[in-house]
Amino acid sequence: EVHLVESGGGLVQPGGSLRLSCAASGFAFSSYWMTWVRQAPGKGLEWVGNINKDGSDTYFVDAVKGRFTISRDNAKTSMYLQMNSLRAEDTAVYYCARDVRYFDSWGQGTLVTVFS
């Protein structure tokens, strides 16, 4: 069974940084793209970015380009979202998901709150 667990969320001030982790199990992690999706409180879903199987390529939504990076460690079956220069509008629940062109398995999410 596919299992995804996000961690690393919390409170951070504007301009600060945070690193989210996504621990994966139950599937051949290195064979799949992975994705981050976020959801601001009471709002809809926003795709943040994804990473290819070996970590050599990433894509991002314009709102986070230059501030967020995605990496992965296939040996540890984990993906990471490094978030820098955080803004109030980055406040959201961040989900990791397996990316098979769509998102067939999701974690429960981790809440990031950017406050001053």
Added chain:
Amino acid sequence: DIVMTQTPLSLSVTPGQPASISCKSSQSLLDSDGGTYLYWFLQKPGQPPQVLIYEVSNRFSGVPERFSGSGSGTDFTLRISRVEAEDVGVYYCMQSIQHPKTFGQGTKLEIK
């Protein structure tokens, strides 16, 4: 970026009655490889989203037969033949023909 527009944004349905949600994309989702990359998700209260339909009309594993998807090009529809209480939540369409992947605004379905 491709804009996904859903209508209606909210829906109140009596159990046993049908429901329909429209999703329109600002560009065709038909790829040169012949695939049409339109998906439907349901986010039940307090849960992460779950996929219902992939590539327009294919039900994901375990999704009840009362859910169906149709459409082509830029116009797509999700139909529920007979709504049940467990169908409450927010429905999203999403395109993945190009980056960035984009979602519709969501359609909230409630039971009368």
